[in-house]
Amino acid sequence: MGKGIIVILIANILNMVFGLATGFILPKYLSVETYAIIKTFQLYLSFVGLFHMGYADGMYLRYGGKNLKDLNKKSLKTTIFTMNIFQMIVSIVMVIASIKLNKLLLILFSLDIFGYNMVDFYKRMYQAIGQFKSYSRVINIVTALNFVSNMMLLLIIKSDNAYLYVLGYVIVDYFMLFVLTIKFSKIFNSIKICIFEFNELISNIKEGILLLFGNFSSIILTSMDRWFTKILLTTIDFAQYSFAVSIENFLNIAITPVTITFYNYLCRIQSKTRIIQLRNYINIFSACLMTSFFPVKFILEIYLDKYYQSLNVITFLFASQFFYIIIKSIYVNLYKSRLQQRRYFIQVVIVIMVGFLLNVLLYKITPCKESFSVGTFISAMIWYLICILDVKDIRPLAKELLFVIFEVCIFIVSAFIFNSIIGFVVYIITTLIMIFIFMRETAIIMLNFIFESIKNKGWKR
Incomplete structure (x- = not known):
């Protein structure tokens, strides 16, 4: 426990440096209206977990306190692949609905459902099995890239367009998902079959819904x-x-x-x-x-x-x-x-x-x-x-x-x-x-x- 706390604390110090810079620089130089739109998007994101309907929570409870080496790799790959397909479908449906409503902020939010929830899924998995270094690494990369995206728009492009900043958050989530997908594909290299398991979907939702x-x-x-x-x-x-x-x-x-x-x-x-x-x-x-x-x-x-x-x-x-x-x-x-x-x-x-x-x-x-x-x-x-x-x-x-x-x-x-x-x-x-x-x-x-x-x-x- 002591090692886990120290590892995540060290990672969060880097997170704090970028967070403080972003937290004080953006409101200083952006218009109040632009800043309000960015914070509205982040407020929407706080509810994005609803769209996996408890699937990630069910996985979190199932693997809590276990070690990666003791897990059934085939079962774990099925769990991840099922979540991927599930969230991809949800995200597509929400994008279509948002386009019909003609709300750009909702469209960007809907696009991010898949990327954000999958990255969060991997982070929860790392938490549950005690892989705190990997968890910290994900947080640091996302925070650093979001900071770079914000500073490029603010200092180089000199934009006050809130939707460009929001798009930056979406792109970072998908980049992180790409990196995590590559990493886990190496772990499952010997397992060739990927299937969407409906029973897996229902089981995790049932266990995690509450x-x-x-x-x-x-x-x-x-x-x-x-x-x-x-x-x-x-x-x-x-x-x-x-x-x-x-x-x-x-x-x-x-x-x-x-x-x-x-x-x-x-x-x-x-x-x-x-x-x-x-x-x-x-x-x-x-x-x-x-x-x-x-x-x-x-x-x-x-x-x-x-x-x-x-x-x-x-x-x-x-x-x-x-x-x-x-x-x-x-x-x-x-x-x-x-x-x-x-x-x-x-x-x-x-x-x-x-x-x-x-x-x-x-x-x-x-x-x-x-x-x-x-x-x-x-x-x-x-x-x-x-x-x-x-x-x-x-x-x-x-x-x-x-x-x-x-x-x-x-x-x-x-x-x-x-x-x-x-x-x-x-x-x-x-x-x-x-x-x-x-x-x-x-x-x-x-x-x-x-x-x-x-x-x-x-x-x-």
């Missing part, structure tokens, strides 16, 4: 605020809110290594004590990760003044991530590893309904973009509480709950009251005090582990 709905419901929950902003507010509001979300997504650079490796790990362990210990690590990790908000605030103060009005939104989105990190790292992975997809799905549906009502109520009270970020924050808290109450065998002690509550309050106060530099100092000092009071033993274990890892040069232990 997990798909759960993941889809989670996407609805986390993207609901953007849909409300897009429908009810102005284009400028949507662009500013989307910018805030893109900044929030930088947290995935640190979060993704944990959420991905934990699934493979939790498939193998059953110790409740160990799971609780992992959650305590995540609590401290989340508290430390919140410090990344203050450099973002500093950049907005001196560089991106036209998006400075998104700062309050960013604050609440960052605060909500404190809960989401714990939920996604521990509880969601636990539901998946225990094959409790139905419970996960029902839980997320409840949170969605609560979140929808919160967004409507808060918008009625104050019709502004900040209302939706507050709704997201409260929804995250409610989901966290539901997870605690639902998974009875690993319920946290009072000191763990107090640590989480105090940390979130300290972050919000530091973010709103002080400027970026003073807020950074205040948050770090108070966080260290909270760790000393509530999480001292866990912090000592984490520090010892880090020092031993450095001493033993690269996780030899």
